Amino acid sequence: MHRSLTIVMAAYNEEEALPGTVERTLDFLRAHVADPQLVIVDDGSSDGTPALVDALAAQHPEVDGVHLARNSGMGAALLRGFAEARCEWVTIMPADGQIDPYDLLAFFAVSDRADLITSLYRNRAYDLKRKVLSVGLRALTATIVGTRARTEGIYLVRRKVLEQLHPRSHSFLLNLEIPIRAKRGGYRVETVYMNVHDRAAGVSKATSYARIAQTFRELFALRLQMERERWTRRT
Numbered sequence: 001m002h003r004s005l006t007i008v009m010a011a012y013n014e015e016e017a018l019p020g021t022v023e024r025t026l027d028f029l030r031a032h033v034a035d036p037q038l039v040i041v042d043d044g045s046s047d048g049t050p051a052l053v054d055a056l057a058a059q060h061p062e063v064d065g066v067h068l069a070r071n072s073g074m075g076a077a078l079l080r081g082f083a084e085a086r087c088e089w090v091t092i093m094p095a096d097g098q099i100d101p102y103d104l105l106a107f108f109a110v111s112d113r114a115d116l117i118t119s120l121y122r123n124r125a126y127d128l129k130r131k132v133l134s135v136g137l138r139a140l141t142a143t144i145v146g147t148r149a150r151t152e153g154i155y156l157v158r159r160k161v162l163e164q165l166h167p168r169s170h171s172f173l174l175n176l177e178i179p180i181r182a183k184r185g186g187y188r189v190e191t192v193y194m195n196v197h198d199r200a201a202g203v204s205k206a207t208s209y210a211r212i213a214q215t216f217r218e219l220f221a222l223r224l225q226m227e228r229e230r231w232t233r234r235t
Contacts, residue, residue: 002108004035004088006159008081010074011040011095015048016201021097022056022063028101029062032108035088039064039081040095044071075167075174075218082162091156092175096201099154103194107156115161115187118151118179122193150191151179161187168225173218180222 007025011018022040029036040063042053050067057065064084068077078092089111093099107117155178165181167174182189 002033002089002111005029005033005104006037006039006085006087006090007093007101008039008041008078008085008090009093009095010043010077010081011045011049011053012043012071012077013045013047013049014095014201015045015052017096018049018052018056021093021095022060024097025093025101026060026062028104032105036062037064037085037087038062039066039084041077041081042067043073043077044068046071073170074172076170078174079167079170085159085162088159089156090159090162092154094154098197100195100197104156106192106194110190110192111156113188114190115158116179116182117156117190117192119153119155119192119194120150121152121196123195151176153194153196155179157182169218169222171218173222177222 007029009021009025014021018040022038025038029038038060040053040056042050042065044067053065053067057063066080066084068080081092082090091104091107093101103119107119110117155175157178161182162178165178165185167177167181169177179189
């Protein structure tokens with residue numbers, strides 16, 4: 001049994017998928033984690049998600065519900081959830097059911113020798129749009145930031161390390177920023193393979209053009225921020 005784990009779950013208009021995903025996640029936590037916490041962050045949803053988050057938090061002692069006043073993006077929701085994390089390890093979980101929490105057992109198996117465990121999908125079938133976005137973003141990240149992040153899915157990170165990394169991206173880029181900062185900081189990074197599943201309900205919001213534009217803006221901002229941090233350390 002793992003010692004202590006916080007799962008942060010960002011939810012934007014996921015009232016159909018959220019109940020089943022939370023039930024599966026709580027089953028996993030209760031079976032495999034001695035000290036569990038599930039933080040559900042409502043990212044300014046306009047459907048029944050906010051009320052559902054409050055009901056789940058009232059019903060289950062492991063659940064903490066958090067609300068953002070407006071839809072702010074995946075990274076912003078996760079950062080808000082990280083601020084509520086109290087356990088030794090922290091991971092993320094989508095609210096749409098595409099990731100089975102039981103796949104975290106592969107992360108647990110290597111956690112004694114790592115500060116951050118990233119993941120790659122063994123079964124992901126991308127459509128053309130998502131493939132171009134995924135490959136393009138990673139290539140641009142390596143070119144602009146100077147470090148390639150070997151990650152596709154969720155990650156498991158020590159909370160104390162996460163706090164030292166000071167991530168700040170409000171878009172999907174956060175999930176690349178964290179391993180980039182960990183590698184540059186000399187932390188121990190392991191990678192495992194996992195499966196991805198069809199979403200339980202609803203539609204994906206990750207590939208909207210507004211979200212894509214936000215991600216690329218933040219990529220250039222990340223480069224500038226990391227350069228400022230480098231100069232600060234030198235002086």
